[in-house]
Amino acid sequence: MKRTVGLWRQTACAISLIGLAGSALAWGAEGHKTVAAIAAEQLKGTATEARVKGLLHASETLLDASVWADCAKGFIYCHKQPTPEMQDFAAGNPDHHGYHYTDVPIQALEYTAGSVGTTDHDVVQTIKQAVFGLQGDTSDARNPHHFTPRQSLMILAHMVGDIHQPLHVGAAYLDLDGRPVMPTEDDMKQTGTEGGNFLFIGGKSRVLHGYWDSDAVKTLMRRKQAKTPQALAKALLADDDTPVVLEGDLDSIVIAWANESLAAARTAFEGVVISEHRTNFKDSQGDLAAGWAVTLPQDYTKTSSDVASGRLLSAGKRLAAILRLALE
Numbered sequence: 001m002k003r004t005v006g007l008w009r010q011t012a013c014a015i016s017l018i019g020l021a022g023s024a025l026a027w028g029a030e031g032h033k034t035v036a037a038i039a040a041e042q043l044k045g046t047a048t049e050a051r052v053k054g055l056l057h058a059s060e061t062l063l064d065a066s067v068w069a070d071c072a073k074g075f076i077y078c079h080k081q082p083t084p085e086m087q088d089f090a091a092g093n094p095d096h097h098g099y100h101y102t103d104v105p106i107q108a109l110e111y112t113a114g115s116v117g118t119t120d121h122d123v124v125q126t127i128k129q130a131v132f133g134l135q136g137d138t139s140d141a142r143n144p145h146h147f148t149p150r151q152s153l154m155i156l157a158h159m160v161g162d163i164h165q166p167l168h169v170g171a172a173y174l175d176l177d178g179r180p181v182m183p184t185e186d187d188m189k190q191t192g193t194e195g196g197n198f199l200f201i202g203g204k205s206r207v208l209h210g211y212w213d214s215d216a217v218k219t220l221m222r223r224k225q226a227k228t229p230q231a232l233a234k235a236l237l238a239d240d241d242t243p244v245v246l247e248g249d250l251d252s253i254v255i256a257w258a259n260e261s262l263a264a265a266r267t268a269f270e271g272v273v274i275s276e277h278r279t280n281f282k283d284s285q286g287d288l289a290a291g292w293a294v295t296l297p298q299d300y301t302k303t304s305s306d307v308a309s310g311r312l313l314s315a316g317k318r319l320a321a322i323l324r325l326a327l328e
């Protein structure tokens with residue numbers, strides 16, 4: 001960050017920093033469906049494809065599965081009423097909004113379980129638990145929320161996308177002078193920006209998080225002349241369709257994905273200018289939210305869509321690979 005000065009703390013303000021936590025969406029529907037379409041392409045003709053089909057309803061595809069976990073969060077997340085199955089999942093998983101991200105400070109070199117910004121149900125831990133759930137493991141140690149195989153498929157189809165969205169792993173925390181700070185458990189709520197949900201582009205309602213969810217993907221679709229997620233998946237695979245091979249234990253595989261996103265999040269903040277004061281902005285719902293205005297560098301449209309291109313392709317290939325790892 002070039003300039004991050006002059007944050008004032010709203011100690012007595014009624015506007016809660018926590019109130020917006022649920023607005024973290026990760027890749028919008030296009031991004032998630034692109035990831036799923038890449039995976040579906042790479043699973044064609046495999047035993048895993050058949051196993052996945054067996055867990056889906058007749059009318060569902062892996063693309064539908066890729067947005068299930070967002071739709072389970074409620075109407076505003078996918079403009080559809082959650083199904084009874086989603087409502088059951090939400091009722092049985094009161095922390096499910098937190099399954100979609102982790103908030104590692106962007107200054108950290110790597111994801112470390114138990115460090116500030118991580119939780120025992122963050123996106124890293126949830127992916128691991130869903131791999132065991134997909135295998136039918138119901139043990140408290142490996143699958144503490146007792147995800148069923150079908151829920152596990154829905155979770156993986158979505159969260160493998162989420163963990164590749166840079167701002168769903170790397171988070172900016174700002175001190176009283178507006179500079180990036182390594183947060184402590186005590187001040188993380190005051191210093192946190194919720195994955196960029198409190199960073200308002202040009203002081204308007206669009207937040208940096210949403211920019212990475214959707215705008216970067218839409219730009220990429222335009223650049224690739226892709227009108228649908230399937231078309232974008234084909235275009236990305238045309239550049240490099242080599243399947244990935246997952247090596248090492250599950251823990252290190254998933255942490256490596258998070259660490260890449262952490263590095264990408266640092267790129268996402270390069271050249272971003274943050275306002276000198278925290279103030280109140282109207283968010284996309286029209287509610288007032290405390291945050292910072294940010295100005296993006298001129299070439300941000302290109303650099304962000306370049307990063308999104310690599311992250312989406314990796315996510316799709318890795319989704320295919322982890323489903324094979326779990327199911328074959």
Ligand SMILES: [Zn+2]
Pocket residue numbers: 024025026027069070100158162
């Ligand atoms: Zn999500």
